[in-house]
Amino acid sequence: MATSEAQLREKMTLFWHGHFACRLREPRFALLQHNTLRAHALGKFPDLLLAISKDPGMLQFLNNQQNRKQRPNENFARELLELFTLGRGHYTEQDIKEAARAFTGWSYNPQGEFVFRARQHDRGQKTFMGKRGNFGGEDILQMIVENPRTADFLTAKLYAFFVSDVPNPERIKDLSSYFYETGYDIPKLLEKIFRAKWFYGPDVVGTKIKSxxxxxxxxxxxxxxxxxxxxxxxxxxxxxxxxxxxxxxxxxxxxxxxxxxxxxxxxxxxxxxxxxxxxxxxxxxxxxxxxxxxxxxxxxxxxxxxxxxxADLSGLHQQMQEAKERELIEKLSQKLLQVPLQPETAALIQQHIPSGVAHADKVTLLTLRLLSLPEYQLC
Incomplete structure (x- = not known):
């Protein structure tokens, strides 16, 4: 995030890292999962969901290697429905049980490659979300993304991540419908958000606390x-x-x-x-x-x-080189803060700057003061 030119991809990788949260002890698996999230971060959600469902780190973290026919382990199926797609209250306990049966046999080898262990898979009839059939894991994932509630759940989380912690039902509903219609195209949804006039309004800009x-x-x-x-x-x-x-x-x-x-x-x-x-x-x-x-x-x-x-402040000094003394605090605050600097705060900051300091030193001192403000914590 600090060095890449692909800023949006890195930010979305961070988002998916929190969405598909895993705490892995195996460094190789952590790296594999991270690369999977980055590769699919700006793709289509069904592709990402399938890839992360077959990810060795995810399968290990949620114990799916222990999920076998006649001895199903429900950990992965439960979190898949509750935290990754539909959200609590939009499925039944029976759906969890049946989904777990569908994911029996999904495992991995020591090299971190997905392995389907056919002997451990439950091939019996299953009933999931009102449908009945000999479902496998891929079938469950397909039915999940066909449910518009998945688009609602994901859109609300993306809205909270990029826009505001305070949900706006009307905006989220509009965005969710568009997301669903595009086949869960992540870049198209983000572009719709970033092109919206309300995204640059006072009720959005500078209202979130930086993580x-x-x-x-x-x-x-x-x-x-x-x-x-x-x-x-x-x-x-x-x-x-x-x-x-x-x-x-x-x-x-x-x-x-x-x-x-x-x-x-x-x-x-x-x-x-x-x-x-x-x-x-x-x-x-x-x-x-x-x-x-x-x-x-x-x-x-x-x-x-x-x-x-x-730190290297030479770039900042160069940008402020032509700024007049009386403009410095305003120009710096516009660059470093997402909210307008109150006049009384600006006056107080400038009072503590010694008179007669060189222009570059004044830029540095004002920058230090701005970074110590609560306003710098907002985005």
Missing amino acids: PIELLAGLQRQFDLTYADGRSPLVLQRALGQELFRPPNVSGWAGGRNWIDSSTLAFRLRIGPALLQEAALEVNLKPDDDTEPTAPRKRRQDGLRTVRAK
């Missing part, structure tokens, strides 16, 4: 940040509550106001200024068995980490 990953990727991209230690981004993710490849559960990250509490907000406001000034940012992590991103060193308090980074 920790969006915050960190934005800082790294805007200011060409380079971390002194390759593990530092993991430490920051952990401290902020969103560690990639380690979602809290199969539901993924809750998002929205859940990103903010009294401690995380204070830490968020310190991150930008500290990293841009190459200051040592001390981070206290709670020890947490296998999720501890770095092992404690000898004679150091358990959980204490130091993060350092180097």
